Amino acid sequence: MAQTSDIRKGVVIKGPNDLFVVVEFQHVNPGKGAAFTRARMKGLGSGKVIENTYKSSETIDIVSVQFQTMQYLYKVGERFAFMNMSNYEQIEMDGDLVGADAKYLKEGIDCVIGLYEDRPVSIELPKKIKYKVVEAPPAVRGDSSGGNVTKEIKVDNGLIVYAPIFIKEGEEILVNTETGLYCERA
Amino acid sequence: MRRHVAFVFFMSTWSELKNNPRLREIYETRLRIISLIREWFISAEFLEADTPIALRLPGQEPYLNPVAVDFNDSTGRSERFYLQTSPEFSLKKLLAAGFNNIFQLAKCFRNTESFGGTHNTEFTMLEWYRAPGSLKDVMDDTENLFKFVGKELGAVKFPSPARGEGEGEVGAWRWEQSWDRKSMRQIWQEYLGVELNDYLTVETIKILANKLDCGLEGEAEYEDYFFKIFLNKIETNLGKDKPVFIYDYPAQMCSLSRPSADNRYAERFELYINGLEMANAFGELTDAEAQAKNLEKDRALREKLGRSTWPVDPDFIGALRSGIPGNCAGGSSLGVDRMVMLFTGAKDINEVIFQSVSDQLSENY
Incomplete structure (x- = not known):
């Protein structure tokens, strides 16, 4: 107990x-x-x-729950599909079990999935995930007057992050999945 | 007043606070709320009190764990003190010293509670007393204070749920409407269809708990069964449409309050807004002998529960013995951090505290 x-x-x-x-x-x-x-x-x-x-x-x-590293594939309706790369078996996990972690998911990342009798019950994301910046408004002259300011940027899976003003479209960055914060350029 | 950003950010470093507009906005709102609280109390002719944070003889609440600190003088003599879990005893001593209407914004500490969610080891508590004063006066104060702060902040309603999931605005109620006031007995009737009068002993409430699937193994206190039922079946529904004051708690759970007209209950209320407890208030027990007896009982329970113990503060009992103005006082304590969560739509207490315990432990620090 x-x-x-x-x-x-x-x-x-x-x-x-x-x-x-x-x-x-x-x-x-x-x-x-x-x-x-x-x-x-x-x-x-x-x-x-x-x-x-x-x-x-x-x-x-x-x-007790078994843990297995699996690769994220894609979203199917309200469910998320993952693949066990050692035997190519595919599973689908309910959106409400993925919860708030869903916003970090991106094709090809490895997650640790908790399985109970082969059913996925929990997910653990990598601590940091690499994303490509798809939208970053250009820095405006005078923006940096207050020092090291940030701006809102969008990355390739749609996630919005605050990043330093020097980050440009097309660059790759690392985001901390525990805090949702920008870490560094990848 | 709040931009919709679907993430939680913490004020873990000065540069986070400087560079993240949402954090800045929350922190500015926090500071504004604190100054509005002062403004309201001063305009209502309260004095702002100042009392020690470290106490040699803190309260006796059986389930609270004060943080111990050791003070050493220059000769190496060591004395054990405790960080206050609330300024209650100190403020009541001030009542006895002749200060009638007082408030304090106090830093309080409770050990072995979670580092986040709706708790933080260090938190800010607003506590105030009226002597003479009744529980109703204190309810009026609470409601008026919230409405004043809300109006000054330009808030139409609370921007998001204080707990639970999902975004969205809560409370179709308007500020000028009066809030609900219901007795604990009424609430049990309403949510469980149960007459609480029939369940005021540990033997009877144990049977009810088992019937409601809220049983507990082994030996348990009245309060344990009471809260197991209350938390599972009632609490999360409270204050959804409109804030609600729940008053008159079973007498055995209120060692610091005076008995109600029906002496099986005691004068105590809690304010719930959207399922979250915001304030806890008592019609203060001013009978020194009854108070001493209750505190000794709490001390014995602490001992039985294996918690650290210290003597009942004789100066507190002495203060009550000398008399509180009007022999009748009402007082309340309100979690300032939770109030800020409510007005900023923050979901975690760490979002509204600059360098909270968990921030200082995080890898971003």
Whole structure:
């Protein structure tokens, strides 16, 4: 049995009638009261998203998940397709399990996919991803008066990032996928 | 007032703050909210108080973990102090010293809470007291303060959900409408169809919790069952259409408040806006003996839970014994960071704090 402090995005919890993947979690301390953890979870069988709040002393049943590096292929409706490059097997993952990470996905990047009985339940992106800049408004004279200013740019998968003013269209940059921030020129 | 950008940015370094327009806007709004809070309280004839952050004898809340700090004098003598979890005791001592209407914007610390989400180890708390004052006075203050800040910021409504997913505006209610005020009993009736009066002991609420699929293994306190039910079945629905004050909590959960007219309940309220607790207030217990008894009980529970303990502050009990003006005080504490989240549409408390705990731990720092 596991503790509520083991609750993370992507862990699979065994419930009474279904298995649930944690999509989002948050700590709650009601009015100076005991610590609770609130988890938003998607039922693997039912597909329904539920919320459950656990007291910190409760034990939960976390089932083990296999991790496999897979390459992102493309989006199919609300799902995302990945390929296991060692056996060329293809899987599709629900958009709500990918969550906010979806905006970083770009064809050809390697992600670590969590699999429970061959079903994808979690995704871990590379820490930094390389993108090509497709839109970058030219720097305007006087822009740099305040020092090292940034501007909004668009990269090849549609992601918008704040980058230094000297970045131009066609350049390649690295973006930190934990913070959404520009790192450096690639 | 907020540009739509679908990412979370943190103010981890000075250059982030300088160069990222969204962060700048949030930080400027934060500073503006703090000055508007001062403006409102001063115009309502409150005095701004100033009290120590480090206390030798902090509060006894069973579930809070104050951060310990050791002070050494020049001879090497060492004394253990704790960073305040709220300025409550200090401010009540000021009430006893004859300061009637006081407020403070205090830096507070609570250990073993998460570094982000809706918590940060260090946070900013607004606390105020009226003596004499009632719970209703403090509800009025809270509502008027929010409405004043909102109006001055030019906010029509809160720009985005304080918690939960998705973008979008919450609250079709308008600023001039009055906010909902409901008793805890009413809320349990409304959301669970349950008469809370029948579940005021640990034995009865345990049965209800099991029935509602909110059971707990092993030994648990009344409060544990109460919150397990409240958090799972009620809280996330609160304040969706319009902010709501929930008042009158079961008496055993409120060691610092005075009993309500129905003495099974105590004068306490919480303000919820879109499922997030924004403020917690008490009709302050000013009976020194009853207060001393409650605090000793809390201290014993701390000991039982294996937490660090210290004696009940005798100067606090002495202050109550000497009397609070009008023998009747109302006070409230409000999370300033959460208030900023609400007005800026930030989803994570780290977005509204310059160099939060998690920022200082991040690789960008």
